[in-house]
Amino acid sequence: MRPGDSQEKRNEWPRAIRNGMLEAWPICLGYLAIGLAFGVIAQKAGLHPLEIGCMSLLVYAGSSQFIAVSMLSAGAGFFAIVITTFIVNLRHLLMSSSLSRYFRDLGQGWLSALAYGVTDESFALNTANFREGDWDWRRALVLNQTSNLAWIGSTMAGGYGGQFIPAGAFGIDYALVAMFICLLIFQIRGALYVVIALIAGLAAVLLSLIIPGNAYIFIASVTAATLGVLLKRFGFFRKMERGS
Amino acid sequence: MIQTDYLLIVIGMGVVTYIPRWIPLLYLSRRGLPKWFAEWLDFIPAAILSALIFPLLVTTGEPRHLDLLQPELFVAIPTLIVAVKTRSLAGTVIFGMILYWIAGQYI
16 A cells, blocks of 8 residues: 555645644745845846746756856856756755655655755755654655745745845844754764765865866765765774764 | 746756656665665765855855855854754754854944
């Protein structure tokens, strides 16, 4: 029997919707700040709020949207923009791979729906919630879609006149950074994780200074995780892992 | 209201963004993974989060350059301590925002 089939399972939705929406608040705050900024920039580049909303709905990936708008105003064509978008968003491949562990035996339809909402932020928050235990695919889906609505709404609001909202009010620009810092701490479960995080962070800084774009995220993460597996295989940190 | 050329570009962007999100969920969730790969995936969240955060804190500008004197970094240190001590997402986010806001008033 697939999840979602029986009457009993269907009754789990109301609680999942409440939990998923409540947990999404740090992402919504962060998206509000970035979304308004994006809307203002996109509107200045000549996009109608409906066109902005259309992009936020169909693409739903912040940094690639900023890049696409700047490429549009520079007169770039279809293939240049689409290929750049593909490269910028390729990092989601890693996030979906990592999240797949939590969606065993889920039907293809629900998996496809979950895939749509995978962002840096939803990936980080869902992963933390799955680790804590009281979390499932329904809550993950609701969290994704709540964040998605916040993104679409705030980008369109920006397009309609977000310039009237003071930039940087209440430190809202820092919401996602603080969230990432806290979620990183949640991921640290022993000395090996500290080493992996430091390798990834330092590699990311170095690479980000050398290569343009955001490929540094992908390269640094893959390098650090691979070194982590090797370190574990060759027996470093085994003692510390046991001790922790 | 929405021009056809624009719509085509956005649809193209949507398709190439969706595919890397979709393929791993669809295929990896249905099979048993080798142990080394499961370990590797277990390290990915810490690695990605760190790779996302560090450059935000110590680089700035376009083209990017190193800047160790920005409020992002100063605020990150107490925020990190609050995260370790409280292990509270809400507390950490609110603390970080307020501190960053205050820092913005004076720097």
